[in-house]
Amino acid sequence: MAERSKPEPGHQTTDTDSMEKRPDSKPVSTPPGDDNTLVSDADVDVEAYAAEEQETTGTDPNVVDWDGPDDPENPMNWSVKKKWLNIAVLSILTFVTPLGSSMFAPGVPAIMNEFNETSATTATFLVSIYILGFAFGPLAIAPLSEIYGRRPLYFWGNIFFVIFTVCTALSKNIGMFMAFRLLMGLSGAVPVTIGSGSIADVMPVEKRGRAMSAWAMGPLLGPCIGPIAGGYLIEAAGWRWVYWLIAIMGGFCIPVSLIWLRESFAPVLMEQKTRRLRKETGNPDLYSKLSARAPPKEEFRLAIVRPLKLLLLTPIVTLMSLYVAIVYGILYLLITTFSFVYAGQYGFSEGNIGLTFLPAGLGMLIGVIVFGALSDKIVKHNKEKGNTHKPEIRITPVLTIPSGTALPVGLFLYGWTTEYTVHWIVPMIGVLIFSTGLMGVMFSVQNYLLDTYPRYAASCTAAISLLRSLLGALLPLGGLEMYNALGFGWGNSLLGFISLALIPIPLAFFMFGERIRGKFNPKL
Template structure:
């Protein structure tokens, strides 16, 4: 049986505290020492076994080409959604004028309401994905996102615009919520870091590259064309996702396999399309509560979510300042103001490329040395301390160089450094949680997304008033001191994570 455990650790599935090991192994590997199929322990889909360690239906045994094709499509879907969040930011003055709005809070709320959709969407999406699978959610979420984008482009009142933007965020958050779950379904531990990092670029790069294209498009065609363009892009992705995406969630794959077997060989423990499934209601209720339980009752997830939410909120607040800092301090126009977002994107790309390669290399090296992988290896201080310090240092430099109108290249470089550190630490934490809770990857991502989006939506509403009251220098310094305190979180998880996890083990 030790061989089975080794195989489980290799592919990234380890039993969680309080779970029955034999059931978890049956759901993931489903092999006995002689390679025979294990009978189900109880009438639960999760206990059904694969036919063996090399079962070709197991997403972890797919070819690299098939895996990366799915990851590429997921990454494209994940990039499009954040574009709708900020691509039209340079056109907010035009929208305010067209709908006769003058309140500064209204201008900020136009941006924030989209992210509020990110708060409520995961509450429904995560349990659906862990009950019925992931593929259909990607497809239908993108279809609804396209429809709501068209509605936003046709809006003739502020209320209509806000309603459709909220709906865009609600439907578009699907790949952000469960994308990491799909990757965990497919990728082994030693390759998961790079895959997660590439996919995670979407939620972070979207707010940075969107205004670059949006500034020039709005100046040439008006703000409505931002949404027509998003509708076209997401519309093109509908057939692409329909034909190229595969289902990766193991219970659903096993259910379909069971449904295709002759009646006399069908496993009665696995429901199929022709049999009633009363257990689904109970499973859905449990899955619906799981993200909230993880967020508030699992200390590791709570601490991780706090770090990611606050750092992401700082990023959104900082991005909100670009629209007035560079025009007022440096004389940038509507088009060139969008270029101020490029350094942030460069920093994120550098961070994601670096951390994905480094963490995967560490896992492979430990495996060759015979060292059993532990989730905390994703949070080694030699990475998290310098990268964690990059966030506050970047904020200090950005605040005081813009305040004193130092050449614009200096604050842009500082933003790049800040975003590189932010992306690196966030990726480390997300991979740490996926290694800790592999079975509930979608719910973990949902928990992170809910709190992160809530903070990102609300912080700019009050944050801009902070800039007015304190000025660029001290306001950014305050954020820098907050970011400095945040470094304690990844260090605490690295040093005491296993002990903290045992403080409270919620029933998931």
């Protein structure tokens, strides 16, 4: 007999109750959300929905549902240990792949010399081509994860990442090197793209801040810590050993993910349960409550355009992604100047240049811890007061004004102290301030979009990643010419004024976001 337990009265519907539907089944309804489920169409008739649910699932014996509100198969009901073990594995995966973006940066001069290249644009593109993979990879990764689940993407993405890393280490010319770095970026984008979706699968809204903090340390600290180790490794053993080390670390993650990483996407788990029950009961008419009537090809067609729909048709995703993209591009532009500033103006050696990335990493660490804890505290306090949770609480001025203001302050300090060659510790403090603010901005925006579109968390991340990574890859190409024309003082001041002008964006959505969500609600 099909299992079709209904939540008991008063039971809160989790995010998993409103996830995407699966193929090969009859049409079913998805809940509009409550304290733990936040969707863009807030003005839903709850009574009408409840009546519809009673009609569609309460009388159909072929519907397969969770075994009540406490079903241990439901990812929201996993034990605390199991949830955090999953997040820990995700954090490891998400730490390794971003290392490829900048760990070899101190060795760019050696690579250019070995392959007989002299173009400054080529030197910059060696770093940024990896980020192009992070830009376009998510457009396929996100929809695939919403059809086939998270775990297969993590596993196979890591395998291909290791293969392409080995190929990069064996490169014989500059073309081969850049081609495999691009492929590294495409495959390495998997954990960065769907990690936030995996967290939304298992964590209630009031605990996502801490979980996101733990996961975010990997993709944010990796590009900053990597060059520190990379500088000394390149100095001692050559640039190829950077890629051998990354391949070894990625190879270690393959058995780790195979053993401990579990599928968390509710529609996939429910479909697996449905297939098992069909086999056990001999009833071919059983179908998942979270399934869809669209055939697989149609479902993939809808899923593949979803990130672009979110990016182009929803002002919330468009403007927030633009904000993150600009500040992220500025970060990568700053990173490309470190070698010139600290080697040329302060006389740092090739190995010691790697240490100049440490302030950025420390700033990000501070930002993750402070804004992650503060975000959860604000959400919890709001719920304790009896208020209905709204996504806009994630971008309250308490979070966005300090973080947004830190960006121009850090840029002004870095720019003018390097312009006049003030002691190297002062521009490093500027980078630390900028990085702390950057984390506050990115953290607030990502949590806001995650709460706004929980069913499509991976697609939201893909939309953000597209703009963010494009600017991260392309801005440094023209940025060095800007510094040549304006100098470090006015060049960074220009970036500071731009970041200052962006502060009103989250404030506008804090005040009018609910109204905008109701007006712009495309079919996803």
